[in-house]
Amino acid sequence: xxIPRYFFANTFAGFYEYFLTQPHIxxxxxxxxxxxxLDEPLxxxxxxxxxxxxxxxxxxxxxxKISSFHSSGTIFPVSHxxxxxxxxxxxxxxxxxxxxxxxxxxxxxxxxxxxxxLMLCTLNWYASYVNLLLYESAHQDYNSSFIKLCNLLxxxxxxxxxxxxxxxxxxxxxxxxxxxxxxxxAARNLARLRDEKIIIPHRRWIEIIDQQALEAYCSLETxxx
Amino acid sequence: xxIPRYFFANTFAGFYEYFLTQPHIxxxxxxxxxxxxLDEPLxxxxxxxxxxxxxxxxxxxxxxKISSFHSSGTIFPVSHxxxxxxxxxxxxxxxxxxxxxxxxxxxxxxxxxxxxxLMLCTLNWYASYVNLLLYESAHQDYNSSFIKLCNLLxxxxxxxxxxxxxxxxxxxxxxxxxxxxxxxxAARNLARLRDEKIIIPHRRWIEIIDQQALEAYCSLETxxx
DNA sequence: CGACTCATTGACGTAGCTCAAGGTATGTGG
DNA sequence: CCACATACCTTGAGCTACGTCAATGAGTCG
Numbered sequence: 001x002x003i004p005r006y007f008f009a010n011t012f013a014g015f016y017e018y019f020l021t022q023p024h025i026x027x028x029x030x031x032x033x034x035x036x037x038l039d040e041p042l043x044x045x046x047x048x049x050x051x052x053x054x055x056x057x058x059x060x061x062x063x064x065k066i067s068s069f070h071s072s073g074t075i076f077p078v079s080h081x082x083x084x085x086x087x088x089x090x091x092x093x094x095x096x097x098x099x100x101x102x103x104x105x106x107x108x109x110x111x112x113x114x115x116x117x118l119m120l121c122t123l124n125w126y127a128s129y130v131n132l133l134l135y136e137s138a139h140q141d142y143n144s145s146f147i148k149l150c151n152l153l154x155x156x157x158x159x160x161x162x163x164x165x166x167x168x169x170x171x172x173x174x175x176x177x178x179x180x181x182x183x184x185x186a187a188r189n190l191a192r193l194r195d196e197k198i199i200i201p202h203r204r205w206i207e208i209i210d211q212q213a214l215e216a217y218c219s220l221e222t223x224x225x
Numbered sequence: 226x227x228i229p230r231y232f233f234a235n236t237f238a239g240f241y242e243y244f245l246t247q248p249h250i251x252x253x254x255x256x257x258x259x260x261x262x263l264d265e266p267l268x269x270x271x272x273x274x275x276x277x278x279x280x281x282x283x284x285x286x287x288x289x290k291i292s293s294f295h296s297s298g299t300i301f302p303v304s305h306x307x308x309x310x311x312x313x314x315x316x317x318x319x320x321x322x323x324x325x326x327x328x329x330x331x332x333x334x335x336x337x338x339x340x341x342x343l344m345l346c347t348l349n350w351y352a353s354y355v356n357l358l359l360y361e362s363a364h365q366d367y368n369s370s371f372i373k374l375c376n377l378l379x380x381x382x383x384x385x386x387x388x389x390x391x392x393x394x395x396x397x398x399x400x401x402x403x404x405x406x407x408x409x410x411a412a413r414n415l416a417r418l419r420d421e422k423i424i425i426p427h428r429r430w431i432e433i434i435d436q437q438a439l440e441a442y443c444s445l446e447t448x449x450x
Numbered sequence: 451c452g453a454c455t456c457a458t459t460g461a462c463g464t465a466g467c468t469c470a471a472g473g474t475a476t477g478t479g480g
Numbered sequence: 481c482c483a484c485a486t487a488c489c490t491t492g493a494g495c496t497a498c499g500t501c502a503a504t505g506a507g508t509c510g
Contacts, residue, residue, distance in 0.1 A: 001309065004311070057364065059364060059367045060444060060446065065363040078352070080348050081345065081349055082349055083226050083227065085227060085228055085446065085450065086363075086446060109345070112344065113344070116338050120338075123304070123305050123347070123351075124305050124306055127303070127305035128307065128309075129355060130355060131309040131311055133361075134292065134311055134358060137292075137358055137362040138290040138292060139284060139311065139314075141405040142288045142290075142405060145466070171487095171488070172489065173488080180366040181467090183489090184467075184468085185467075188490090191491085203487090203488065203489075219285060221310065369497075370497080371497095396455095396456065397457065398456080406498080407498075407500080409458090409498090409499075409501095410498055412457065412458065413458090415457090416458075426458095428456065428457075428507055428508080429455095429456075429507095
């Protein structure tokens with residue numbers, strides 16, 4: 001039974017060879033470079049060979065929400081035939097150097113029609129993304145910011161860029177942007193976890209030193225059974 | 226360019242004849258009856274012929290969030306091959322008397338493999354649902370509860386069960402459950418809109434009498450261009 | 451008419467926001 | 481290798497939106 005994940009990896013890894021046989025162009029990105037800027041229409045799909053990208057949504061009042069991270073073996077976004085206003089508020093940025101394969105929407109839809117496994121895999125990826133979003137909008141919304149934070153640390157300790165459990169590579173600002181709270185509030189809740197000897201805050205990353213105590217704070221919806 | 230919708234209708238209406246040729250059973254529901262209870266695994270898919278269902282998520286502290294409404298010509302949920310913990314917190318209830326076709330997950334996946342149009346339509350429906358959820362978790366989260374409410378009324382005036390613009394068939398409790406706020410807070414914000422002569426609150430429904438003034442309060446992300 | 455559900459309003463407490471001042475790692479150029 | 485700049489983190493004080501608790505009113509139905 002799956003819990004939500006913010007960090008996606010290897011969802012489509014098995015299709016790499018297949019993708020190479022299909023019409024595409026290779027595109028590499030430097031750290032900090034945009035895969036999509038704000039207002040840019042989502043006209044194509046990236047398959048990530050290596051590196052990590054972050055998807056953010058910009059609110060008209062200047063707030064920026066981090067939605068998800070996409071690493072090797074994943075595609076983003078997913079092709080469809082409608083166009084949604086909110087897509088104009090999405091930006092995707094390389095967190096590290098990246099190698100990708102770039103497909104047009106049409107080419108990708110064509111692949112979905114021809115390759116059943118790819119189609120099923122795409123549905124599963126959509127389901128996984130919906131799961132994350134439902135978790136945020138229907139569950140986390142009711143939790144206090146302290147519980148939200150504990151849940152986030154727990155989920156990242158299960159699925160994180162570092163690969164190391166107990167090491168969360170996020171700044172306080174990142175955390176605030178994921179949880180749609182202020183940096184100050186994130187800092188205060190982290191201070192509480194530090195005072196309770198559950199984490200050690202470092203510069204740009206956080207060390208979990210008492211996983212059990214952390215889990216005890218998490219909401220039931222969050223915990224891996 | 227599409228704005229979010231809470232109320233889904235006619236997404237799959239064109240497939241009704243096709244669905245009838247596929248293995249299914251007819252199931253009808255009384256008002257208030259469950260299509261799914263809490264903890265019940267999502268082992269099949271419903272196509273709604275008539276009536277309306279509401280999907281809710283239950284938080285462990287007793288809060289109940291209304292996620293979406295599903296009316297004639299829609300299917301819910303979508304088949305996939307994973308199983309997510311949060312699915313156990315989903316309940317779907319008939320708001321009115323309903324007629325449905327019920328498919329097993331396997332049968333539905335088989336149809337997706339065989340019918341390209343259905344597959345494309347399913348992807349579009351997923352995209353539309355993701356759009357709603359992104360809107361909630363990345364945009365509405367930053368708005369004050371007053372703006373949230375205005376946005377909701379605007380969106381429902383574009384897509385609502387009644388079909389009549391200017392008529393919103395929701396109780397204050399429903400509104401609070403959609404916006405994850407308390408009934409009291411929803412009532413206070415409605416009182417403000419009433420005092421400003423933008424709405425007339427009735428029992429179990431709300432009348433919008435000044436659509437322009439309402440739109441002036443809505444966030445940009447919400448408004449149909 | 452009584453019972454029920456839904457809506458209104460007040461009093462009060464607090465979580466989380468804003469504004470603000472400082473502290474501490476990391477990187478850069480002289 | 482030190483001086484300095486920059487990014488990141490910490491902490492305090494005050495404000496307010498929203499939650500909680502509670503009492504009352506107003507439609508609807510048997």
